[in-house]
Amino acid sequence: MMHEGELISGWSLPDAPLAMPRQVLERPRRRRMFSALRSVLSLARPRI
Amino acid sequence: MLGSAAAFTLTGAVLLLRATANDGTSTLDMLRATLFVATTFWLVLGGLNGVIGALSPSPPKVLGKAPPRGMTAILVPVYNEDPRTTFSRIAAMQRSLDALGVSHRFHFAVLSDTRSEVAAAEEVVWFARLVEELPETSRVFYRRRAENTGRKAGNIEDFVQKSGGAYDYALILDADSLMDGATIAEMARRMDADPQLGLLQTVPQVIGGESIFGRGMAFASSYYGPAFSRGVSALQGMEGPYWGHNAIIRMQAFAQSCGLPALSGDPPFGGHILSHDYVEAALLARAGWKVRLAVDLDGSYEEGPENLVDYAKRDRRWCQGNLQHARLLRAPRLRLWSRFIFLQGIMAYLASPLWLLLLIAGVAGTAMPDRGWSNPSSVDGWILAGAVATWLILPKLVVLVRNALSGVNRNFGGTLRVSVSVLAEIMLSTALAPILLCFQSRAVLQILLGLDGGWPATDRTSSRLSLEEAFAASWWMMAAASLAVAIVVALAPATLPWLMPVAVPAVLAPVLISLSSRRSRSLRLFAAPVELSVPDIIRDQRRLLAKWSSVSIGPDSGAVAPRLGGSAHA
Numbered sequence: 001m002m003h004e005g006e007l008i009s010g011w012s013l014p015d016a017p018l019a020m021p022r023q024v025l026e027r028p029r030r031r032r033m034f035s036a037l038r039s040v041l042s043l044a045r046p047r048i
Numbered sequence: 049m050l051g052s053a054a055a056f057t058l059t060g061a062v063l064l065l066r067a068t069a070n071d072g073t074s075t076l077d078m079l080r081a082t083l084f085v086a087t088t089f090w091l092v093l094g095g096l097n098g099v100i101g102a103l104s105p106s107p108p109k110v111l112g113k114a115p116p117r118g119m120t121a122i123l124v125p126v127y128n129e130d131p132r133t134t135f136s137r138i139a140a141m142q143r144s145l146d147a148l149g150v151s152h153r154f155h156f157a158v159l160s161d162t163r164s165e166v167a168a169a170e171e172v173v174w175f176a177r178l179v180e181e182l183p184e185t186s187r188v189f190y191r192r193r194a195e196n197t198g199r200k201a202g203n204i205e206d207f208v209q210k211s212g213g214a215y216d217y218a219l220i221l222d223a224d225s226l227m228d229g230a231t232i233a234e235m236a237r238r239m240d241a242d243p244q245l246g247l248l249q250t251v252p253q254v255i256g257g258e259s260i261f262g263r264g265m266a267f268a269s270s271y272y273g274p275a276f277s278r279g280v281s282a283l284q285g286m287e288g289p290y291w292g293h294n295a296i297i298r299m300q301a302f303a304q305s306c307g308l309p310a311l312s313g314d315p316p317f318g319g320h321i322l323s324h325d326y327v328e329a330a331l332l333a334r335a336g337w338k339v340r341l342a343v344d345l346d347g348s349y350e351e352g353p354e355n356l357v358d359y360a361k362r363d364r365r366w367c368q369g370n371l372q373h374a375r376l377l378r379a380p381r382l383r384l385w386s387r388f389i390f391l392q393g394i395m396a397y398l399a400s401p402l403w404l405l406l407l408i409a410g411v412a413g414t415a416m417p418d419r420g421w422s423n424p425s426s427v428d429g430w431i432l433a434g435a436v437a438t439w440l441i442l443p444k445l446v447v448l449v450r451n452a453l454s455g456v457n458r459n460f461g462g463t464l465r466v467s468v469s470v471l472a473e474i475m476l477s478t479a480l481a482p483i484l485l486c487f488q489s490r491a492v493l494q495i496l497l498g499l500d501g502g503w504p505a506t507d508r509t510s511s512r513l514s515l516e517e518a519f520a521a522s523w524w525m526m527a528a529a530s531l532a533v534a535i536v537v538a539l540a541p542a543t544l545p546w547l548m549p550v551a552v553p554a555v556l557a558p559v560l561i562s563l564s565s566r567r568s569r570s571l572r573l574f575a576a577p578v579e580l581s582v583p584d585i586i587r588d589q590r591r592l593l594a595k596w597s598s599v600s601i602g603p604d605s606g607a608v609a610p611r612l613g614g615s616a617h618a
Contacts, residue, residue: 013157013189016213018299020307023331024378041551 053093061085069429083406090395091439098443101279101449107344115150116236118216125203128167129223131174131330137226139181140589144229152346159203160192165572192298195558201308201324212299222293227586228347235296246301246337250348252275252294255578259511261564262354267574275447281341287385288341292325292347301561305335311375315500316368323369354511355565357521360487365489367397400488405599409567414540468575479560482553486525513565522557529554
């Protein structure tokens with residue numbers, strides 16, 4: 001923690017990093033039926 | 049409260065179906081009843097919230113005296129603001145803390161996201177002036193970000209990531225926030241006293257209004273605000289609101305729980321979260337921290353828009369932010385209540401176009417008599433409309449009666465003067481509500497069409513709007529309302545009385561906007577306690593601002609104080 005007299009007023013903020021992990025707010029998107037179907041079809045497509 | 053609102057709304061919907069379905073229930077009847085439920089529930093909930101708050105006892109204000117144990121950073125994010133005014137507020141708050149002998153537990157940090165180089169240069173010069181003004185024991189810092197990633201939420205996050213470890217708490221302010229030292233110290237003491245308290249929000253009172261619109265808003269904020277806040281507090285309990293400023297956070301809790309991700313996709317629904325405050329409150333609650341509203345603490349102030357156009361601009365930003373929360377309704381592990389608050393925020397804006405649709409459905413029903421409302425002027429219909437309107441006015445009248453009985457009206461100049469102000473405020477808000485409804489409907493439509501409104505800086509200086517300026521901002525609603533009246537006269541003249549309460553203010557929008565932006569001639573109307581007995585913090589800030597206003601200072605003056613060092617550009 002900060003103690004009195006450590007800093008002077010000015011441009012430099014205290015150097016005391018604190019991690020701020022990104023929170024999960026979105027559920028993984030379900031693949032739409034059409035996308036899934038297209039993927040399957042693209043795999044099954046004969047290679048020319 | 050939720051059950052009562054639901055019961056009233058469903059009863060109304062049944063009455064509406066009975067009044068409209070004489071010849072059997074049609075699709076239009078069902079649509080109309082659904083729209084009625086979707087709009088009226090939230091309106092009744094708001095009204096009930098006010099009534100319950102007005103009938104709840106005011107908790108006593110108990111202030112401690114000892115200096116807080118924890119260290120607090122008072123964060124002032126700025127974005128193209130007038131530095132002279134903003135920094136005069138910081139000076140007044142610092143002095144107020146000094147006078148209490150607790151200022152050694154508080155540091156101020158100005159977190160600039162200002163984009164304009166000219167404005168930034170002025171900030172640097174006025175910051176030096178601020179430091180000179182304060183005693184040497186004061187701790188005031190300034191930094192400007194090279195990029196304003198994540199806007200205000202990103203600005204605060206940047207501070208937490210670089211300097212958060214040095215502080216126990218952070219008091220988040222806006223550039224127009226002003227808080228009494230005793231209130232600030234008490235907030236820190238309450239954080240000391242309850243280690244589970246993650247966030248404590250005060251109820252900021254709007255001050256500084258000079259126009260009719262601004263003074264009306266300030267009066268509503270100071271007169272009805274406490275009752276509505278008690279209602280919100282009773283409803284939300286330990287999962288209370290966070291309004292983004294004039295609130296203190298526990299640094300560790302905030303850092304662990306509130307790192308906001310950018311949402312997938314493009315704006316307006318993807319990208320950085322705009323209305324970050326609601327989300328941060330939900331995330332703190334998700335992590336098990338208490339989020340509370342301090343309804344007993346006064347001495348917390350902010351300024352508001354001085355005219356309806358500026359209000360609508362700010363509202364456009366909030367609208368986009370709230371609608372973006374639709375993406376978060378299914379966010380993992382959120383409390384049910386937090387999801388409800390997101391939905392309430394979304395409906396606060398979605399309700400406007402739904403009201404318009406309800407009106408259109410009524411007109412359509414009359415234009416198609418074989419399917420629609422056989423008698424739009426029926427007693428049932430008017431009773432229903434009256435009952436809905438009552439929920440808008442009833443809380444205000446209950447507050448008036450309560451304050452007359454409890455003696456609070458004396459602080460506002462007496463019951464007679466307050467009654468005139470309440471009546472004038474009801475008339476003003478009734479006249480302007482349809483105009484706001486049009487602005488909000490347009491905003492919702494723009495956002496649903498994928499138009500990003502960006503993040504324009506708040507204009508805190510402009511006030512009076514000429515008729516031409518008001519016309520430029522509202523001609524489209526004037527034209528739309530005129531067209532709607534013409535269509536109704538041609539197709540369903542019997543529904544004209546239902547349209548008039550919305551159409552008349554919309555047609556007169558330029559006049560009403562311009563008139564309400566005029567400087568109020570009477571200081572008796574809409575008088576608030578802070579005007580009748582000006583608190584020390586406000587008086588001190590105004591005196592300082594007046595002193596600084598006479599000082600000629602500019603970026604070229606070279607007046608950078610010797611106590612400063614380092615780079616201003618982080």
